[in-house]
Amino acid sequence: MNLSFIHSDAKIGKDVIIDPFVTVEKNVEIGDGTRLYSHAVILEGARIGKNCQIFPGAVIAAVPQDLKFVGEETTAVIGDNTIVRECATVNRGTASKGITVVGNNCLLMAYSHIAHDCILGDNIIIGNTTQVAGEVVIDDYAIVSAGTLVHQFTRIGAHVMIQGGSRISKDIPPFVTAGREPISFCGINTVGLRRRKFTNEEISGIQDVYRYLYLSNLNVSNALEKIEEELPTGKYREQVVAFVRKSERGILRGYID
Secondary structure, eight states: OOOOEEOTTOEEOTTOEEOTTOEEOSSOEEOTTOEEOTTOEEOTTEEEOTTOEEOTTOEEEEOOSOTTOOSOOOEEEEOTTOEEOTTOEEEOOOTTTSEEEEOTTOEEOTTOEEOTTOEEOSSOEEOTTOEEOTTOEEOTTOEEOTTOEEOTTOEEOTTOEEOTTOEEOSBBOTTEEEETTTTEEEEEOHHHHHHTTOOHHHHHHHHHHHHHHHHSOOOHHHHHHHHHHHSOOOHHHHHHHHHHHHOSSOBOBOOOO
16 A cells, blocks of 8 residues: 555656655646655646656645745646755745746755746756745756855856855856855856867857956946957857846856955
């Protein structure tokens, strides 16, 4: 006897493994090949992809910790091949976006929290006990190390590496490493970029962009103008420039001794 509670309206795919003492509520969809470990809790509004692993104590699609939430129908989406470790939590959306998304091939380590209306891309790692507040956007391949606190409405760019224990209240532009206290620009995430097959020429071009932004003694607006005037155009240059121009909270500071 399994002793799990599986609501009759839940949609369970093929070859799903459900261990004892799992809860699956109504209005839930679980993709083929996913495993729910003992004491995982999958609440109303969860959409879990294929070949995921949801470990003991994890809670997917709990109602938002937002006093403006009044019971509207919203969802929490977990992409394919994503791992949610012990006691991690992913809240569903509010009326703001209506959805919280964790993409494909992500790893949410133990005791991490993804709040309402967050949008996480693919291939992201969220470290143990990291707490991500509401309406944060994290782009593909970012790594947010253990014990980090991410302020609401901030954005973390693609291929970023965040030092453990950081407190993030500004946007982190793509391709960088960030750390220290207060959190600051620490250079380019060269190791991560090489692992993802960026060429030396591409990495060098990204470094040139950040020399203007952080090492030229120019303000951000003037640095962007110089970048567009003096550096060759390319998709990674444009990715950084577009990110910075769209930042509403402003980007993180440069390192000061």
